[in-house]
Amino acid sequence: MSLVALSELLGATVRDASGAVRGRVRELAIVPLDHPTRVAYLIVRTPFGERVLPPDSLKSAGATVRASTDATEWEHYTASDGLLLLKRDLLDQQIIDVHGRKVVRVNDVELESTPVNSHLLLNVVSVDVGARGAIRRLSKGVVPSFTLRALLVRIPPRVIPWQYVDLLETDPSRRVKLKIAYEGLAKLHPADIADIVEDLPPAEREAVFETIDEEVAAETLEEIDPDIQVSIVESLDKDRVADIMEEMDPDAAADLLGGLPEEHSGEILKEMEPEERQEVTQLLEFRENTAAGRMTTEYIAVPETAVVDDAIEALKRFDGSREALATIYLLGPGSKLAGCVPLVKIAVSSPAVQLSALSEPYVACAPDTPQDEVAALFDKYNLITLAVVDEHGRLAGIITADDVITMLRHRH
Amino acid sequence: MTFLRSWRTRIALVLAVVGPGFITANVDNDAGGIATYSVAGAQFGYSLLWTMIPITIALVVIQEMSSRMGAVTGKGLSDLIREEFGLRATFLLMVALFITNFFNIVGEFAGVASSFELFGVSKYIVVPLAAFIVWGIVVHGTYSSVEKVFLSASAFYVAYIVSGVLAHPDWRAATLSTVTRPESLGFRNYGYLSMIIGLAGTTIAPWMQFYLQASIVEKGVTARQYKASRLDVVIGCLFAAVVAWFIVVACAATLHSIGKFNIETGAQAAEALRPLAGEYAYLLFATGLFNASLFAACILPISTAYAVCEGLGLESGLDKRFEEAPAFYWLYTALIVFGAGVILIPRFPLFRVMVLSQVANGVLLPFVLIFVLLLVNDKELMGDYTNSRWYNIASWFTVAVMIGLTMAMVIAQVRG
Numbered sequence: 001m002s003l004v005a006l007s008e009l010l011g012a013t014v015r016d017a018s019g020a021v022r023g024r025v026r027e028l029a030i031v032p033l034d035h036p037t038r039v040a041y042l043i044v045r046t047p048f049g050e051r052v053l054p055p056d057s058l059k060s061a062g063a064t065v066r067a068s069t070d071a072t073e074w075e076h077y078t079a080s081d082g083l084l085l086l087k088r089d090l091l092d093q094q095i096i097d098v099h100g101r102k103v104v105r106v107n108d109v110e111l112e113s114t115p116v117n118s119h120l121l122l123n124v125v126s127v128d129v130g131a132r133g134a135i136r137r138l139s140k141g142v143v144p145s146f147t148l149r150a151l152l153v154r155i156p157p158r159v160i161p162w163q164y165v166d167l168l169e170t171d172p173s174r175r176v177k178l179k180i181a182y183e184g185l186a187k188l189h190p191a192d193i194a195d196i197v198e199d200l201p202p203a204e205r206e207a208v209f210e211t212i213d214e215e216v217a218a219e220t221l222e223e224i225d226p227d228i229q230v231s232i233v234e235s236l237d238k239d240r241v242a243d244i245m246e247e248m249d250p251d252a253a254a255d256l257l258g259g260l261p262e263e264h265s266g267e268i269l270k271e272m273e274p275e276e277r278q279e280v281t282q283l284l285e286f287r288e289n290t291a292a293g294r295m296t297t298e299y300i301a302v303p304e305t306a307v308v309d310d311a312i313e314a315l316k317r318f319d320g321s322r323e324a325l326a327t328i329y330l331l332g333p334g335s336k337l338a339g340c341v342p343l344v345k346i347a348v349s350s351p352a353v354q355l356s357a358l359s360e361p362y363v364a365c366a367p368d369t370p371q372d373e374v375a376a377l378f379d380k381y382n383l384i385t386l387a388v389v390d391e392h393g394r395l396a397g398i399i400t401a402d403d404v405i406t407m408l409r410h411r412h
Numbered sequence: 413m414t415f416l417r418s419w420r421t422r423i424a425l426v427l428a429v430v431g432p433g434f435i436t437a438n439v440d441n442d443a444g445g446i447a448t449y450s451v452a453g454a455q456f457g458y459s460l461l462w463t464m465i466p467i468t469i470a471l472v473v474i475q476e477m478s479s480r481m482g483a484v485t486g487k488g489l490s491d492l493i494r495e496e497f498g499l500r501a502t503f504l505l506m507v508a509l510f511i512t513n514f515f516n517i518v519g520e521f522a523g524v525a526s527s528f529e530l531f532g533v534s535k536y537i538v539v540p541l542a543a544f545i546v547w548g549i550v551v552h553g554t555y556s557s558v559e560k561v562f563l564s565a566s567a568f569y570v571a572y573i574v575s576g577v578l579a580h581p582d583w584r585a586a587t588l589s590t591v592t593r594p595e596s597l598g599f600r601n602y603g604y605l606s607m608i609i610g611l612a613g614t615t616i617a618p619w620m621q622f623y624l625q626a627s628i629v630e631k632g633v634t635a636r637q638y639k640a641s642r643l644d645v646v647i648g649c650l651f652a653a654v655v656a657w658f659i660v661v662a663c664a665a666t667l668h669s670i671g672k673f674n675i676e677t678g679a680q681a682a683e684a685l686r687p688l689a690g691e692y693a694y695l696l697f698a699t700g701l702f703n704a705s706l707f708a709a710c711i712l713p714i715s716t717a718y719a720v721c722e723g724l725g726l727e728s729g730l731d732k733r734f735e736e737a738p739a740f741y742w743l744y745t746a747l748i749v750f751g752a753g754v755i756l757i758p759r760f761p762l763f764r765v766m767v768l769s770q771v772a773n774g775v776l777l778p779f780v781l782i783f784v785l786l787l788v789n790d791k792e793l794m795g796d797y798t799n800s801r802w803y804n805i806a807s808w809f810t811v812a813v814m815i816g817l818t819m820a821m822v823i824a825q826v827r828g
Contacts (some may be wrong), residue, residue, distance in 0.1 A: 129725065
């Protein structure tokens with residue numbers, strides 16, 4: 001078992017069973033649908049055309065590649081969509097380093113060659129993104145190979161194991177054939193995914209958002225810079241955008257739609273489920289820089305006569321954002337805001353205690369309160385959530401602290 | 413409050429029209445540009461004006477390709493070169509770009525030094541201070557607001573237009589030599605040839621292709637909104653060309669006509685503004701040169717560091733900390749520190765270096781252009797946005813001429 005670099009194999013002379021030089025290695029191909037890491041064959045450029053050389057007819061692979069078969073037996077190469085070509089698709093291209101949570105460029109690819117019976121198995125094990133791969137390629141053919149090898153072992157490697165590599169492919173049908181699903185990426189925190197996506201070129205961003213799960217896509221989209229948000233949404237299919245937006249926080253979705261041209265946002269709204277559409281449309285009517293434009297309509301409210309147990313039941317049923325969970329609101333007759341109970345108090349009280357007994361004096365603002373005043377209220381009363389009430393004292397929505405932080409950050 | 417808001421909107425609208433294309437073309441008239449145009453006018457009078465039209469056409473053609481590539485691919489030029497031509501080609505090109513841009517940066521700091529020499533302020537005070545300001549402005553993220561100040565101050569170029577008119581140039585001769593074929597005798601002259609390369613090199617500099625494409629990507633222009641960007645590029649190029657023409661004419665009318673053929677210092681170059689500003693010509697020239705130099709000195713090191721790091725796959729970006737992107741920050745800092753440091757060598761020929769840096773541009777340019785042309789014609793990359801046939805003929809012709817000129821100059825230099 002030994003490691004061999006892609007850059008060593010590319011251009012290597014190929015000798016067939018007779019020992020005669022028959023050509024040079026041009027590419028290495030993987031068929032991801034068959035095996036995710038195994039090299040299916042080498043593509044060899046010979047005087048009589050391009051031929052494929054499967055590893056089970058390989059005796060050794062290095063600066064010289066020796067085959068156990070005769071050149072006449074090698075089949076013709078035909079291009080196909082389902083092939084991952086290591087030089088074309090990987091070398092010098094950008095990939096996502098899932099472990100390091102960033103976008104990196106591939107300097108070289110490391111393969112493991114394992115002798116099995118009388119032939120070799122070639123498997124991709126990692127990609128080299130550091131100085132070692134770069135120097136190896138730059139000095140290939142310029143510096144004698146033994147000097148180079150002595151030099152390279154002194155350079156600390158920077159490699160990413162293959163299981164942490166997510167490839168970028170903008171062609172949807174090819175993504176399917178190459179089994180690219182951004183599984184590693186989707187497991188990261190949405191804020192990290194957002195950082196990575198912001199580093200990508202537009203077409204690659206689109207590819208990620210077309211592929212990953214709607215719920216993850218929604219959370220990620222919320223974290224992305226507003227300008228980039230708009231460009232992503234404009235590039236995606238309307239159905240897809242509607243699906244993602246249904247999963248988003250209604251206030252974030254409303255903010256995003258507010259930044260789009262009206263005809264475009266109208267088309268997206270049309271594709272959304274009636275319930276979500278109604279929530280978002282309501283929020284859209286409010287101006288963005290007022291309390292109403294910043295609030296979400298997903299909050300927990302129970303009658304003021306309820307007990308702790310009822311509140312816990314309501315918590316279990318709630319599927320809005322976690323930030324909105326911090327406070328449970330109490331409603332009096334006619335949905336009028338009557339009080340609020342912090343989640344902490346509920347956690348430490350016994351199930352039968354009346355919520356009204358736990359209620360604290362609440363702070364609320366009107367829907368048209370400017371956002372600067374909203375921020376001032378959060379600061380003054382050390383709030384985590386703030387209730388927004390209409391002119392009749394009814395609870396219209398709540399603003400959460402994370403929205404205020406976003407708002408303050410965007411202003412500077 | 414409403415008044416303030418509408419006033420703000422209006423300014424924002426004006427600045428929105430001024431896009432990457434306009435900024436790039438404007439920065440192009442930097443210290444090296446002013447120096448080269450001045451020398452061309454003083455030394456050869458109107459006889460080099462014929463270069464202006466072909467150079468402008470070439471500038472528009474080339475800048476348009478860069479911005480189109482940025483809009484369609486969403487990637488920077490060095491990224492694309494790396495992805496399509498591999499590590500070795502990218503590495504060599506990045507080394508060459510680094511060296512050339514280093515000379516350009518030296519040229520910008522030379523511009524800063526010679527502008528303050530006119531006020532009698534020592535370069536040992538001004539240059540380190542300027543280097544510090546440049547480093548600070550960019551690293552502390554205040555660049556975008558400072559850019560507007562630079563741009564407004566670029567209105568200084570109008571002074572050359574006015575001065576050119578007031579100098580009573582020989583309009584007939586100037587126009588004729590702009591539109592007629594040059595005499596072929598001049599091409600055997602090393603000085604004449606190197607001046608032509610200098611002119612082409614300062615107007616179409618390699619860094620512009622990298623900077624413009626990166627700005628288009630940064631701005632998030634897409635293929636659909638590309639038409640507005642194309643207009644921005646064309647207007648920017650035309651403005652830059654008109655300014656260049658008037659600098660040459662102003663210098664020809666004020667300096668060449670009275671037998672002052674050699675410009676060695678900024679003070680001599682400032683003479684060209686005398687018809688407009690009289691005794692204050694120095695002041696006007698110095699302020700304008702300072703602004704142009706500092707503007708370009710802000711842009712060049714950072715765009716070089718970005719291009720090199722992106723091409724070589726090193727971490728880059730001002731949003732990263734020093735430990736995260738050490739190569740990026742070191743490159744950036746080194747370009748400024750050494751670029752400014754070289755100027756502090758005693759008896760350094762400031763003005764000559766400004767012109768020389770433009771010749772270095774002329775030598776690297778053909779290589780960059782070949783890459784640009786190969787990339788922009790790549791169907792897989794550009795889809796329906798590849799060059800048309802006529803466009804390709806025009807641009808390959810430009811490249812061929814630039815290569816021819818460069819080789820002619822090298823031969824002329826070897827023969828002495």
